[in-house]
Amino acid sequence: MGGCIGIPERRGSGSGSGFSESSLSPTNKNKPLKQDKIKWKSDIPLTEYQIKKKREEFWDTAPAFEGKAEIWVALKAAADAINKDDYEMAQAILDGAGISLPGGSLVECYDELGTRYSIPVYCLSWPVNLITETGRDSPAEYSEPVISTPQDVRVKVRVSTTGEDIRLTFSTADTVAACKIKLSQNTKLPENCRQRWFYGGKLLSNRTRIGEINIPTNYVIQCIINVPDPPATSG
Template sequence: MGACLGVPERRGSGVGSAFSDSSLSPTTKNKPLKEEKIKWKSDIPLTEFQLTRKRNEFWDTAPAFEGKSEVWAALKAATDAVSKDDYSLAQAILDGAGISLPGGSLVECYDELGTRYSIPIYCLSWPANLISATDRDSPAEFSEPVIIDPVELKVKVRISLTGLDVKLNLNSTDTISAAKKKLAEQEELPNDSRQRWYYGGKLLGDRTRIGEANIPPNHLIQCIVNILEFDIIQTQ
């Protein structure tokens, strides 16, 4: 694994953030994946259920960031292999996708074009202060979510295609994914379109429930709509 891939190196590492970017600074670093789990402590103690949901939300939204979707898919597969302590498989996946690790860790990765990808620590290992869902001494706010009766909510969504603000009647238990479908039906959006919802500059994950997003009345959700285009090959 000492081969020079000529990938760029970027100073500064957003260990806890999900993003990718490009740099023009050359480097020759590419180390094998380290067979060790990163030790860390969460600012707010989480249960295994809450951390798993946080991980799912990251992988649901990661392809929306800069970078190739196939590279994100390979990083997800490598991360899953690491969670099972199968480092040989993880390394094979990284090699097959042309992904290099300057520090030997998935917190900083580069593809063959020099685009930088960052996997947050909480996707790579469990925190030292993980709490049990049955721990009676844990604070109520750290316990599993309690299912409550849905509350009707009215939200405003600004659609990038038209620039218009539309109103949606939703339930607090509706997921962002379900709300997107309701918006597509109500506004008759193209079938080949893809929606990304932002509130306060933050991308809302498809599995997030409307009630969990804590969006005050009359506040605006930005909906970026992209039309998926496919090349049609003519056959004789």
């Protein structure tokens, strides 16, 4: 199967793109998980390290888009099982979460409400043109990054629910996840809300450190708040 690395296109939603989409009605089609690796070729040959980093970035950001958080958790667990060739475990996880596979692959799957999820092929198998790394002679970019002395940076976080700019001071060593907690502690956010942070039009991964973003002092980070739907009540 030919393929390239990138975010799956959202089908039938105009110019938008995303990781999941809601269909008009739940799908009734379901096939057993195929017990073979998807074969694909990367447009740009990548190392195992680079593929793993892309997988981390995807699973960090995917739950920030549409779909249920618990379904994303199940999909990641199933993908991890597939990568360990434990297809029986992967199938059990999918069945337990009520996830259906019209094509027998996680490339296209649906929850019980008919919401579509799409897992990129690089999360499910290695490309046929994977670059093999050779011991300690691998390029410097594959080594652990050198962390410089942490510095404080003052930024404005603009909260979507109020339009208010919250002025905060972060350390360049702080992760985005830690900064989200700090924002929650300094302002009243909706209960159980999910934060998505954007800078320069790019979604920031939870594992990204503030020092890696290179945000100038007093620049604005956009914080999009997603509030979960209240549980349905019977009667």
